[in-house]
Amino acid sequence: MELTSKQKSFLKSEAHHLSPIVQIGKNGMNNEVKTSIRNVLDARELIKISLLQNTDETVEDVADALEEMGFNVVQKIGRIVVVFKVSDRKENRKISAKVKAI
Template sequence: MELRGKQKRFLRSKAHHLQPIFQIGKNGINDAVLIQIAEALEKRELIKINLLQNTDEIADDVAQVIEKSVHCDVVQVIGRVLVLYKPSSKEKYQRISKEVKAI
């Protein structure tokens, strides 16, 4: 799903108050982290990920890897913080995605 500008702006405003729930450190990004990110996106739809100072990863590269493997949308990359969005497949978790569709 390709997000339009207004939808991304809405998601950025929702994500502003969120705390990063994942931190990627010196071990980098691996399959276990990707699985956990996919599960968190299924329940929350919108999450933040923080890249720690001791990582060798570059934020844009991590964003591309996550986007391809988890099939989500990268809403924003600011410094070492990524904002990810993926509509939930379960209706009971679809709060943000209903608002995004309405925009």
């Protein structure tokens, strides 16, 4: 799903109060981190990912990897990436319904 600027703005405002759920550390973007990102996004649709100080990854590298996985990178601030994906489960589609209405 390609996001418009209004939809991205709405998602930024929704993500403002969220705490980072996934942290990327010294092991980088390994398969376990990718799997946990998929699972959390399927449950919540909108998450923050933080890069710890001991990681060799850059925010741009992580954002590119997430976009290759099919997720929408909404925002990159410092060492935090805000990511959105429409949930595969209908009962978890709360934010995506609001995004589609915009």
